[in-house]
Amino acid sequence: MMQLQDRKWYLILAMALVLTSVGFRTWAEEKQPSEAKVAEVNGAVITQKDFENEMRRVERMFSKRGKPLSDSQVSEVKKEVLESLINRELLYQESAKENVDIAQATVDERLSKLKKRFADEAEFQRALSQMxxxxxSLKAQLKREMAIQQLIDEKIAGKVSVSDEESKTYY
Incomplete structure (x- = not known):
């Protein structure tokens, strides 16, 4: 009889642990942006987290200008954000194909300049947390953006020329 009660307690305890861990895992998943795929570009995945982070950045930009996004604008902006993420991924892949290499020292220098925009390290860390x-991950993002910019400067911008006549016609 005592063994049966002990066994029941063990089963109840085990079930409680399982339910608690499942509940905690569900809660943790709700708190973190999803790693679900929103797009795939030549095998590279653009996650829901990437998309949400970029949307937050765009929304902050509009808010800082005193023009928060209206509900009618959100749908269009979402399309533009996704298109922008896809284009950036394509440019990054092209930069890798063209062997564009950004030295870590250059990335560190850019990060240092970025940090100087903040009053102190704590403010910088809060900004990172908000984003x-x-x-x-910021260093990796900076390196990607710098590789894309170098690709554009070397392969695209250098080959574009606009004559005075074309400029006058346009303006």
Missing amino acids: NLSEM
Whole structure:
């Protein structure tokens, strides 16, 4: 009889642990932006988290200008944000194909300049937290953006020329 009661307690305890861990995992998943795929570009995945982070950045930009996005604008902006993420991924892939290499020292220098815009390290860390970034992920993002910019400067901007006549016609 005592063994049966002990066994029941063990089963109840085990069930409680399982339910608690499932509940905690569900709660944790709700708190973190989804890693679900919103797009795939030549095998590279653009996640829901990437998309949400970029949407927050765009919404902050509009708010700072005193023009928060209206409900009617959100749908169009979402399309533009996704298109922008896809285009950036394509440009980054092209930069890798063209062997564009950004030295880590250059990335560190850019990060240092960025940090100087903040009053102190704590303010910088708060800003990272608000953007859902770590310093390491920011460095990776900076390196990608710098590679894209170098590709544009070397392969695209250098080949574009506008004559005075074309300029006058346009304006």
